[in-house]
Amino acid sequence: MSEYRFRPATTDDLPILKGIARDVIESCYASFLSREAIRGYIDSGQSDREIEDGVSGCVVMLDGDERIGFAITKESTLHLLMIAPARQNQGCGSELLRHVEDGLFDRYETIYLQSFARNCPANRFYEKNGWMTVREEYLPEMGLEMLFFEKTIAATERS
16 A cells, blocks of 8 residues: 655646646546536636645645645635546545545534535545535536535544
């Protein structure tokens, strides 16, 4: 098993992190978004801006010197968590999630995230890792149903 390392992101990481995000979006979102919507989102630059705007709250996951994933937090919310597609389903996501949760629980008793309702693999992943769905909501500005999750310190201590 690999020994993963975590460190804060720097602006030098941005090109690699943007590439990971594009790869994840293109390979994992096709089950619930149209190819046109995916292409439009990436081509608009919004994906890149999300990472640029979140770099100050971003942690990078490394296997050796290779950047294999990242997570962006904003206050008590896990805003984005992405693992390179070639490294998915190997425990990397759970390791990164645990690392991020530990940091958030140092400051907050309850932490939050949201996910596309039709992103079933991601939603199963969060539920497997102790997150509870607290509501489902249609967001007209996105044209999509979203699931809102939360996790509390007390729930973590029980598992």
